[in-house]
Structures are given as C-alpha cells and as structure tokens.
Amino acid sequence: MSPPRLSRPRATAVAIASLLVLGASAPALAASRTAGKPTAAHAHAHHHPLPASYTIPGDKTYPEGIARQHGTPYFYVGSTSDGTIYRGDVHQPATKVFLPGGKDGRTSVAGMKTDRAGRLIVAGGATGKVFVYDTRTRALLHVFDTGRTDVFLNDVALAPNGDAYISDSVHPALWHITAAELKSKRVPLPLRVGVDLGKSPIDYNAGFNGNGLVVTGDGRYVLLSDYNDYAFYRIDIRTHEIVPIDLGGAKGISGDGLLLRGHTLTAVTELDHPEGQIATLKLSRDYTEAKLVRTLHGHGMHSPSTAAYDGHDLLIVNFQFQIADPKLPFNVVRVHTD
Template sequence: MPSARIRHARVAAVAVASLAVMGAATAPALATPDATGRPAASAQHRAHLPASYSIPGDRTYPEGIARQHGTPYFYVGSTSDGTVYRGDVHQSATKVFLPGGQDGRTSVAGMKTDTAGRLIVAGGATGKVFVYDTRTRALLHVFDTGRTDVFLNDVALAPNGDAYISDSVHPVLWHITAAELTSEHVQQPLRVGADLARSPIDYNAGFNGNGLVVTDDGRYVLLADYNDYAFYRIDTITHQVVPIALGGAEGVSGDGLLLRGNTLTAVTELDHPEGQIAILKLSHDYTRAKLVRTIHGHGMHSPSTAAYDGRDLLIVNFQFQIADPHLPFNVVRVHVNR
C-alpha cells in the first residue's frame, strides 16, 4: 500500500502500508479461538497448513490483507493495479477475486472484512474506499474524499461496526459509520473523523499516518506514524491526540498494527528488509507501551502488514520499490511465541 518509502523523504505515489501484528504461543495449555471461532490450531494441525501462499504476477506488490471470520478465506490487494486476490488458508495459491481497474480501483492498500461479510478496501491515492460483498463480489459502496492530495492507507473496524481509515499524506483520520455501511446508497462522501493538523502528529514529507487499530471499547484509535517511529492514541469522541510513550524503545515502527487486549503488534520493513515484528504491552489507558521483544526473519521479505489466523500471523511480503523482487510474491505464516 505504500508509495515511496525512504526514511525522511518518502514520496506518495503508489500505495502504502497497513497492518500489523500480534503474538501467539507454542504448546499452549488452553486453545484460544481462531478466525473461524474454533479453537486455535495445535502445532500438529499447523504443520498441515501451508507455510506460504503465492500471489500471481511479477509486479503485484501486495500490501494489505484481511482474514475473514467464519471462513477459510483471506484477501490480499495489489498496489500496482488494484487487483484483489482471495486465498484459502488450506491451499498454497491465491486467485483473482476482483480484477484490477474495476470500479476505478486502480490501487489498493489496507483492507478489512466485517461481520456482515463486507470487504472494506482503502484505495490509496484514488481517495476512495471501496466496499464489496464477499459472497456475490458486488460493489456495495464507494466512499469518496473528492480529493487528490490524500493517500488512504489502512482500515480498522470498531466494535460498533464503524470503520476508520488512515491517511498517510493528509493530516486527517477518516470515518465511515455503521449506518453508512448499511445504507443503500452506493456513492457516498468519505467524511473526516478527526482533524490531525494541529495535533502532536507531525505530518511531514513522505508517509505519516499508517497502521491503525481500534481498542476493544471503541473509545480510541491507535495510530502509527510511520515516518517518525511514533504511535498515538486518538479519542474517537473528543478527537484528542496523545502520544504513546515507548519507554525509550528505539527502531519500533508500524506499517501494520494488530491489537489483542493490551498487546499491540507492529509489522514493518523500515530499516529491516528481513522484516520486523514488534510486540508491545500497553498500559490500561493506552498512553504507554513497553517493548517486549522483536522478531525478524521467518520468511519475511520487506513485509507491510499482517492478519491473525488463530495464533499465527499471515504476513504480506510487500517488497515495495524492489526492482527485482523475490518471486512469487507471497503471504507467509509466522507462529509467534508469547
């Protein structure tokens, strides 16, 4: 989903970053539910799942991913032409789900699926968010900023069904209400959820607001500032923005974020072409975070974001701006010990 990622001088152009990640456990005493609602896969069961999932094309540059609850499916999008691919966690190859260029969807970044079976896709520099029915592939909505100076990067869903969208080049947090998502109107304006222009977030040249998540109570959006290795808490009611103190931890960046309870997982390739998964423990008010550990390797190649699959992470190898990428493009399965 990014465009040009060079530390203090990224140029927005193609599609940037999104998601992130969180931890898992080896040999757990008790299984926790996976994305289908069933107990998480045991180590023995995981051994029968593919270690990676290939994505067609030699210029795909996939960025975003969404794991659909209650199904074996996940979705991945291409920043280069807007194609959306669908994979089955039991099969090693993904297939085209929505052709690139359809509905004006020429590039895609972050995406999520909601409980109603809708796929919500951030359209990067198109300034649009596209919403599809995953059962029929029908276009349900196009939410349009009406602007060209934006880069809609990642999507996060709130418990009440609202969606929040980060913007990497324009200092706003975009917001789609649950009512708008259930409306019969296809074409709708994309509205500002919070103005970040006078907030502590420093929007400078390159990619700024990136991965984001919503807390379990729906009160806060946690947003990563990719450029500046920083994280912020945004109040969804008052719109107050508070920096999240990292306790002196350095080199922690968030292209994609995942949140379970008070564990925040961030995935990035910034300064780490071998990929970095950072696991942080948050304070109860989400204003402080302690870096627990970082993880590298595991088949990652300049990754962008991730999705939960039970205790595993499905991580997208974006390989942005790599002229001779490692092919095929893929999603890798990473099991992270707690």
C-alpha cells in the same frame, strides 16, 4: 543483497501516488491492518499442518493489505500496482483473483478488513476512495470518495460498533465510515473526516505519516502509528484528544501494520528492516504507555507491510515496496508467535 533504501520525500510520495491512480505498475506506499480470531479450521491445524506461505500471482503485484475473514477459511490480499484483490484459503498454498484490477475505478488498493456482515472494506490509496464489496456475491456495495487528490488512504480498522476508520499517509486526517453508512443502500457516498489531525502532536512531514491503526476493545480509542517518525498515538474518538504513546525508550519501532488483542499491540514494519520486523508491545490500561516485549526478524519476511491474525499465527504480507527486482513469487508467509 537488498538495494539501498530510497528516500521518501513528499514529492516522491505524491508522484508515486499519481502513478497509482493512473494504474501504473510502480509499487505503492506502505500501510497497513488486523482482524480474525482463532477459527475451528485453525484449531485442527495440528492434525493438518497449514501452508508456511501462500503465493500471489503476478510479477508486479506488490501486495500490501490483508484481511482474514472470521468464520471462513478465507483471507484477502490486494495489489498496490493495479488494484487486483486476491482471495486465499488458509489450507491452500496459492491465492486466486477475486476481483480484477481496474474495475470500479479500483486501480490501487492498500489496507483492507472484512466485517461481521461479510463486507470487504478496501482503502484505495491515492485514488482517494474506499471500496466496499460483498464477499459472497463480489458485488460492489459502496464507493466512499474523499474527492481529493492529495491523499493516500492506507489502512482500515474496525470498531466494535461496526464503524470503520481509515488512515491517511499524506493528508492529516483520520477518515470515518459509520456502521449505518456501511449498511446503507446509497451509492456512492462521500468519505468524511472523523478527526482532523492538522493541529495535533502528529507531525505530518515529508514521506509517509499516518499508517497502521487499530481500535481498542472498548471502542473509545484509535491507536495510530506515525510511520516515518517511529511514533504511536492514542486518539480519543469522542473528544478527539490525541496523546503520544510513551514507548519507554524503545527505539526503531515503527508500525506499517498494527494488530491489537487486549492490551498487546503488534507492529509490523520493513522500515530499516528489509528482513522484516514484528514488535510486540504491552500497553498500559489507558493505552498511553507501551513496553517492548520482543522483536522478531526473518521467518520468511521480505520487506513486509502488515499482518492479520490466523489463530495464534500471523499472516504477513511481503510487500517488497520500492524493490525493482522483487523476490518472486510475491507471497504471504505464516509466522508462529507462540
């Protein structure tokens, strides 16, 4: 039996965020993520069945973000409680420490993505920083710092041109790192606001707001979920116009983590669904309307946060946010979507 869900006032969010900056073991805010096309390894999965789940070490890990690295068998998962980053191989049932927690000031991590150059881009939650690593050498390449304490950098999305966008759950901003900045040799670099969400239809109120996000295939829009308000928005990267996405009357659809293929949007959440919910929505051509196609529950999920594509499967992170006595071991579960 799951414990009763805790309320999510801004004061609590700020308090938890402060603990995470100090490296406390309390779980962090939810968030979330995308990436990865079918790989050759996955194409042979019917000959060699892949594990149904992947264990993550530690009893206070509270893993939140995930990145599936294209062209390799690897995926990465991060701990909100101490900033450890783990690496898994889709063929092996256990993950291993890739980058130890606390190093480089990385005391908590949330969403993450890998880009085509083999960089791992990691949102640092309440640290207000984005960390960038070389997955081949494990070297720290960049620290992009907001310089603020009233932020929670939650999810990362990559645009076709190589730019990165980062959602913020407590401060009304969409943060932006250009492809040129990611390639730069300069360290550290400031993190800049890409779009100010302060005067927009997105209502930043008590609790967690901007969360899962994706960039459309044409690179023109960011689709952002407002986690607490069960809402989704289309943000024009060039004009900064923000338009609510009409869900056609569908209720209870939230996006802690988002994935996008073409005009099919997948939203993962534990909000109101400790058994997990995966919602599949079909978007209109201009991304302003969405029709709910189906929802999935269960499938080994326990208060999940987000997902990554692995071929036609989803790798779902069981975050178990705010659960004092989590189901151990923490893990990532494979969910077949066909």
